[in-house]
Amino acid sequence: MQFLNGITLLLVYQLVGEITVRLAGVPIPGPVLGMVMLFMTLWIRGKTPESVEQASSALLSHLSLLFVPAGVGMMAHFDRIAEEWVPITLALLLSTVITLVATALIMQVTTRWLVGPLANGEEAGDE
Template identity: 85%
Template sequence: MQFLNGITLLLVYQLVGEVAVRLAGVPIPGPVLGMVMLFLTLWGRGGMAESVTQASTALLSHLSLLFVPAGVGMMVHFGRIADEWVPITLALLLSTVITMVATALIMQLTTRWLIGAGAGQGGRADD
C-alpha cells in the first residue's frame, strides 16, 4: 500500500504541475513544474515520506524501461533520421562541445570564487 500511496502522490504533483502550466501559460513542461513543487514540499517538510521513498526507489530500479519509447520512436522514424543525419550529427556534436565548454568555464569561475571567498576568511588563495 505504501508504493501505491507514493506513486499516487508523485502523479498528483505531475498533474498539478501540468494543470498549472496550462492555466498560467508558462513555457515550461508541466512535469518539471510538478517536480519543483514536490521538491519545495519535501524541503519544507524536512524529508521524504516512506511511501515516496519506496515509490521513487522502485521507479529508479526500472529506469532503463523508460528508454524503450525513445528507441521505438527512433525505429519508427528511422527513414527521416537517415535523410537528415548531417544536421542531426552537427547538432549533437555542437551541443556537446558547447555544454562541455560552458561547464568547464562555470567550474573555473566557481572554483576561483570559492577560493577567493576562502582567502577573505583567513585562508590562502592559491590561484
C-alpha cells in the same frame, strides 16, 4: 501501500505541473514544472517521505524500461532520421560542447565562490 502513496504523490505533482502550465501558458513541460515543485517541497521539508523514497527507488530500478518507447520511436522514424542525420549530428555535437563549457564555467565560478576565502588563508568565520 507505501509505494502506492508515493507514486500517487509523484503523479499529483505531475498533474499540478500540467494544470499550471496549461492555465498560465508557461512554455515549459508540465512534468518539469511538477518536478521543480516537488523539489521545492522536499527542500523546504528537509527530508523525503518514506513513501516517495520507496516509489522513486522502484522507478529508478526499472529506468531502462522507460527508454524502450524512445527506441521504438527512433525505429519508427528511421527514414526521417537517415535523411536528416547531418543536422541531428551537428545539433548533438554542438549542444554537448556547449553543455561541457557551461558546466566547466559554472564549476569554476562555484569553486572560487565556495573555496575562495579558504584558499586565501582566511578561516570560515573571518571577514
